[in-house]
Amino acid sequence: MAFQIPRGTQDILPSESSKWQYVEQIARELCRRYNYKEIRTPIFEHTELFLRGVGDTTDIVQKEMYTFTDRGGRSITLRPEGTAAVVRSFVENKMYGDPNQPVKLYYLGPMFRYERPQSGRFRQFVQFGVEAIGSNDPAIDAEVIALAMDLYRSLGLKKIKLVINSLGDISSRKAHREALIAHFKGRIHEFCEDCQVRLENNPLRILDCKKDREHELMKTAPSILDYLNEESRAYFEQVKSYLNKLGIPFEVDPRLVRGLDYYNHTAFEIMSEAEGFGAITTLCGGGRYNGLVQEIGGPETPGVGFALSIERLLAALAAEGIALPIEEGIDCYVVALGEEAKKEAVPLVYALRNEGISVEKDYQDRKVKAQFKAADRLQAKYVIIVGEDELARNVANVKNMQTGEQVEVALSELTTYMKKVCKGEY
Incomplete structure (x- = not known):
C-alpha cells in the first residue's frame, strides 16, 4: 500500500x-x-x-x-x-x-x-x-x-x-448590535443559513460573510463608527x-x-x-x-x-518575486583517496565540525571525479584533498572552488587554516 x-x-x-x-x-x-x-x-x-x-x-x-x-x-x-x-x-x-x-x-x-x-x-x-x-x-x-x-x-x-x-x-457594540439586527431582520431570509443564525447570536459577523458580501444590505449596513x-x-x-x-x-x-x-x-x-x-x-x-x-x-x-x-x-x-538572502552551500568537502585516507577523513571531518565549520565527505565509495561533482552539487567553498601521498607527508591539499587556487597545508595546522579562510578567524 x-x-x-x-x-x-x-x-x-x-x-x-x-x-x-x-x-x-x-x-x-x-x-x-x-x-x-x-x-x-x-x-x-x-x-x-x-x-x-x-x-x-x-x-x-x-x-x-x-x-x-x-x-x-x-x-x-x-x-x-x-x-x-x-x-x-x-x-x-x-x-x-x-x-x-x-x-x-x-x-x-x-x-x-x-x-x-x-x-x-x-x-x-x-x-x-x-x-x-x-x-x-x-x-x-x-x-x-x-x-x-x-x-x-x-x-x-x-x-x-x-x-x-x-x-x-461593550456599550458601543450593544448599540451597534441592535442597529444591525434592525437593519437585516426584515430580509434575513435572503442571506445564507449561517447569517440567519448569526442575526441573533452575533450579527456583527454577518458583515464578515463571504457568500453574501455583494448583497445590497451589506453596503448600507450601519457602521460601528457611528455608534462609538x-x-x-x-x-x-x-x-x-x-x-x-x-x-x-x-x-x-x-x-x-x-x-x-x-x-x-x-x-x-x-x-x-x-x-x-x-x-x-x-x-x-x-x-x-x-x-x-x-x-x-x-x-x-x-x-x-x-x-x-x-x-x-x-x-x-x-x-512579489522576493528571493530571501539565504546562504546556500557548505564550507568544505573532504575528498579521500585510498583506504587509509578514507579512515583518516572520519576524525578530520569531526574535528572541523567541532570548530564550527560545515563539512561533508563521501559515504558512497565514489571515485575522485564523482566526489568532486558531489562537492559542486553541495556548493562547497573549499575541497580538502587527502590521499596516500598527503598522509605520508602529513599534509592536505586545500582547493578554493571559486578561484581554483590550491595550497598545501600541514595536517596539524589544517583546522586553524580552515577557520581562517571559512570564518575569518585567526
Missing part, C-alpha cells in the same frame, strides 16, 4: 525549509527587539477552552475544529489558534502577578482547522503571533501593529496594506495618532470585523495587494480583547495581539 499525505497538509522539504528557518529567525529577532518572550503551549487543549475563548458562534468552533474524545472520556481539541491557549497559560500560571507589566509574549507553531484547502491555506498551518496582556494604553495597540508591519517590511514586502477599525467597548461612545472614539483616535507618528500608513474600514468573538476596540488586518496573490488577501489579523482573560477565569485584564500564517507570508513573498 502506498501512503499519501493527508489532504490539507504538506511536507516541507529541505529545499524549502531554509526559507521557513530564515523567516522564523527574523520573527524571533524582531520579538527580541520589542521585548516579547516566547511561550510554548500544548498542541491540544480541553475543548471548553476554545468554546469559551474563541466563541461558540464562530465558524472555527462550529465547523473547523479537530475535536476528539480521549481514553479518559475528555473532549480534546487540536488548537485552531494561539490566543486562547496563551491566555489560559497566563491565567493558570498567574502571570498577572508578574511585576513586569504588560506581559509580552510570542508563539510560533502548528495550528489545525478543518477547512477547504486552497492556495496558502492548509488544515495544518504554522502560526506566528504576539500577545501583550495587561495594558489599556493605545500605544501598545500601535506597538503590536508596528511589530507585524516591521516583519513584513524587513522581509522585503512592499505591496501590503494595513486596514484598521474600532469595534468599540465618546470613550471608544477617543481610544480609536489615539491609536490612529500613534500610527501616524510611527509613519505607518493605514486605511479605516468600518466593515472590518474579526472572526473571533473576543475582540473589542482596535481591530486590524494586513493584506497583500500583489498581483496574482489570490482572492483571499489577508496576511495577518489582530486586535484588542479586553474581556478574554476574565472569560477564561482570570482577573479583569486587557490584552491585544495578532496572528499570521507563515504559509501565507511565504506565498506573499513569492507573489
